Amino acid sequence: MxxxxxxxxxxxxxxxxxxxxxxxxxxxxxxxxxxxxxxxxxxxxxxxxxxxxxxxxxxxxxxxxxxxxxxxxxxxxxxxxxxxxxxxxxxxxxxxxxxxxxxxxxxxxxxxxxxxxxxxxxxxxxxxxxxxxxxxxxxxxxxxxxxxxxxxxxxxxxxxxxxxxxxxxxxxxxxxxxxxxxxxxxxxxxxxxxxxxxxxxxxxxxxxxxxxxxxxxxxxxxxxxxxxxxxxxxxxxxxxxxxxxxxxxxxxxxxxxxxxxxxxxxxxxxxxxxxxxxxxxxxxxxxxxxxxxxxxxxxxxxxxxxxxxxxxxxxxxxxxNKSGIVLEQDGVRIVKERDQGSPYKNDQSNEELSRLSVIEAYKYTLKPAFRIVELRLDSPAERAGLMFGDIILKINNKEVHNLKLQEVNTFFRAQDGKLIRLKIERDGVIMSFQFKLKSLL
Missing domain, CATH: 2.40.70.10 (Acid Proteases)
Incomplete structure (x- = not known):
């Protein structure tokens, strides 16, 4: 894109x-x-x-x-x-x-x-x-x-x-x-x-x-x-x-x-x-x-x-770009991620039973925020309800904070008819949208 x-x-x-x-x-x-x-x-x-x-x-x-x-x-x-x-x-x-x-x-x-x-x-x-x-x-x-x-x-x-x-x-x-x-x-x-x-x-x-x-x-x-x-x-x-x-x-x-x-x-x-x-x-x-x-x-x-x-x-x-979306990396957002450092604890308090317990440990990190800064009129994204300022969280079930900006943009250049599913944040509210890419040439 x-x-x-x-x-x-x-x-x-x-x-x-x-x-x-x-x-x-x-x-x-x-x-x-x-x-x-x-x-x-x-x-x-x-x-x-x-x-x-x-x-x-x-x-x-x-x-x-x-x-x-x-x-x-x-x-x-x-x-x-x-x-x-x-x-x-x-x-x-x-x-x-x-x-x-x-x-x-x-x-x-x-x-x-x-x-x-x-x-x-x-x-x-x-x-x-x-x-x-x-x-x-x-x-x-x-x-x-x-x-x-x-x-x-x-x-x-x-x-x-x-x-x-x-x-x-x-x-x-x-x-x-x-x-x-x-x-x-x-x-x-x-x-x-x-x-x-x-x-x-x-x-x-x-x-x-x-x-x-x-x-x-x-x-x-x-x-x-x-x-x-x-x-x-x-x-x-x-x-x-x-x-x-x-x-x-x-x-x-x-x-x-x-x-x-x-x-x-x-x-x-x-x-x-x-x-x-x-x-x-x-x-x-x-x-x-x-x-x-x-x-x-x-x-x-x-x-x-x-x-x-x-x-x-x-x-x-x-x-x-067939979606009509233009993205920018606009600051950062806080992301909750599982901490892979020490996910297990060996519990030996009961002498008759040694059991391995899984502890859900998380950490909060700063990740890039990808924001919509341009939206082509009458494009698939605009018709689906996307707006300026929306922050993309997921694209086709992939967390975008694990992707580079150019990797996210690659989704928008896929073949005609490709289904794009987005989860976005708008004014603190999480919303979902989907649309199909459309070739105009």
């Missing part, structure tokens, strides 16, 4: 800051390998800032690192050279105030930058941890890609940062290499889509910070419209400047050179939410994580090229 949530930003800097010429360097090595978490098609990597350890989304669609969700650790980071700035990103809201800090020390694997700019957002509502279910403190993109040849191995979940001066490409007959165009420090490729039997060339942002497969900017004159008006209106995600809504549909075919992917998901975001992104007139949309994960990718900004190789995910099916 939240596959589509995070189409992270395409940030436009309103006040046009100047950037330092320094960058990342490898320390006593020609390459460094970093394992990542792959959640909702997003790459989560460990990053050290001024000695503090954080988790960042690797987002090829952003120009400078952005920090958020650091309320409890901002004092220890000791940011210097701070000035106020306003940032604009995807969404239908206003610009966001941030602090720009210079001369910070960033470390990613064995790569270090001792003079890194970073933008700090203190607005608590801009926090993507609840949507992913794990701590996420920021996003970083261009500063890594510009200084290295970056290998993204979605199949084995690691990235490798290579020194461009010593990197040697291997012969790969099963690969496709495309020209990479940079515009405002963001990478674009040319691809072909098929709509209503016609092949249409498109220029797409390679957006590793977007969890959907493909976003297209709707344009009747170019033929960038849903096929046969087969679409539904949905919540597409949340950007730096607010929520993004739009149309969800299917696309017959997507091609990059001789690689073809059929029957994929596509979204057409509302024009107001992507107005800044559309200032690059040649841009047709974005290729997001749901598409990118099907390849192992080599990004070479210096050489102006990108190489694709199919991986084990290439033929994965394209699923989407």
């Amino acid at each position: 939240i596959r589509r949530f995070f189409t992270f930003f395409c940030i436009m800097f309103i006040c046009g800051p100047s950037f330092s010429q320094s960058g990342f360097h490898l320390v006593q090595t020609e390459r460094t390998k970093i394992k990542f978490q792959h959640i909702d098609n997003l790459i989560i990597i460990p990053v050290e800032i001024n000695g503090g350890k954080f988790s960042f989304i690797l987002d090829s669609g952003v120009s400078k690192p952005i920090l958020f969700n650091i309320i409890n650790s901002s004092d220890s980071l000791k940011f210097k050279n701070i000035e106020s700035i306003y940032l604009r990103g995807l969404g239908d809201g206003e610009s966001t105030e941030a602090l720009k800090s210079r001369k910070n020390v960033f470390k990613i694997g064995d790569a270090i930058n001792v003079n890194q700019d970073v933008f700090i957002i203190s607005d608590e509502t801009i926090n993507f941890t609840p949507r992913l279910g794990i701590p996420v403190h920021g996003i970083i993109g261009y500063d890594i890609f510009k200084d290295f040849i970056v290998e993204i191995n979605y199949g084995s979940k690691f990235i490798r940062l290579n020194n461009p001066q010593t990197y040697r490409y291997k012969t790969c007959r099963s690969c496709e290499t495309l020209k990479l165009t940079l515009y405002n420090n963001k990478p674009f490729i040319d691809a072909i889509i098929e709509v209503k039997g016609e092949s249409i060339p498109v220029k797409l942002l390679m957006d590793s910070g977007g969890s959907d497969a493909l976003w297209l900017f709707e344009n009747d004159s170019l033929g960038l419209v849903p096929e046969d008006d087969n679409f539904f209106i949905d919540f597409l995600g949340k950007g730096l400047s607010g929520s993004v809504h739009g149309k969800r549909a299917k696309l017959k075919r997507f091609s990059i050179n001789d690689f073809h992917i059929n029957d994929l998901n596509v979204a057409y975001p509302d024009s107001a939410a992507v107005s800044f992104a559309r200032k690059f007139k040649a841009r047709s949309g974005s290729m997001g994580g749901e598409l990118m994960k099907r390849f192992n990718i080599i990004m070479d900004y210096e050489g102006s090229k990108v190489t694709f190789k199919k991986n084990k995910h290439f033929n994965d099916s394209f699923e989407y």
Whole structure:
């Protein structure tokens, strides 16, 4: 479900800051390998800032690192050279105030930058941890890609940062290499889509910070419209400047050179939410994580090229949320659980009978609370009576506190007609609901 949530930003800097010429360097090595978490098609990597350890989304669609969700650790980071700035990103809201800090020390694997700019957002509502279910403190993109040849191995979940001066490409007959165009420090490729039997060339942002497969900017004159008006209106995600809504549909075919992917998901975001992104007139949309994960990718900004190789995910099916429910991890709740530490007692008080008694021992623990924060109109969940703010306790007889957020979301992407049974808490009252998933495409 939240596959589509995070189409992270395409940030436009309103006040046009100047950037330092320094960058990342490898320390006593020609390459460094970093394992990542792959959640909702997003790459989560460990990053050290001024000695503090954080988790960042690797987002090829952003120009400078952005920090958020650091309320409890901002004092220890000791940011210097701070000035106020306003940032604009995807969404239908206003610009966001941030602090720009210079001369910070960033470390990613064995790569270090001792003079890194970073933008700090203190607005608590801009926090993507609840949507992913794990701590996420920021996003970083261009500063890594510009200084290295970056290998993204979605199949084995690691990235490798290579020194461009010593990197040697291997012969790969099963690969496709495309020209990479940079515009405002963001990478674009040319691809072909098929709509209503016609092949249409498109220029797409390679957006590793977007969890959907493909976003297209709707344009009747170019033929960038849903096929046969087969679409539904949905919540597409949340950007730096607010929520993004739009149309969800299917696309017959997507091609990059001789690689073809059929029957994929596509979204057409509302024009107001992507107005800044559309200032690059040649841009047709974005290729997001749901598409990118099907390849192992080599990004070479210096050489102006990108190489694709199919991986084990290439033929994965394209699923989407059929329930209409969007969940967030919203705080914690108290859960009563059986204590497995010492459940038995040997009672020898009667000399003639030794008996083993079972003692029901329980403990109370804090577990994540999964709350409904979006509910699609006329969806199966809404028609069944679910409401905003409901906290899910059980799904198909499974206690959700024993599941990760993404595991819960998987239930909502099951096949058409799948029965979903929910036990929820609403204003302290336990209630039960059920509905069947319904495909709209």
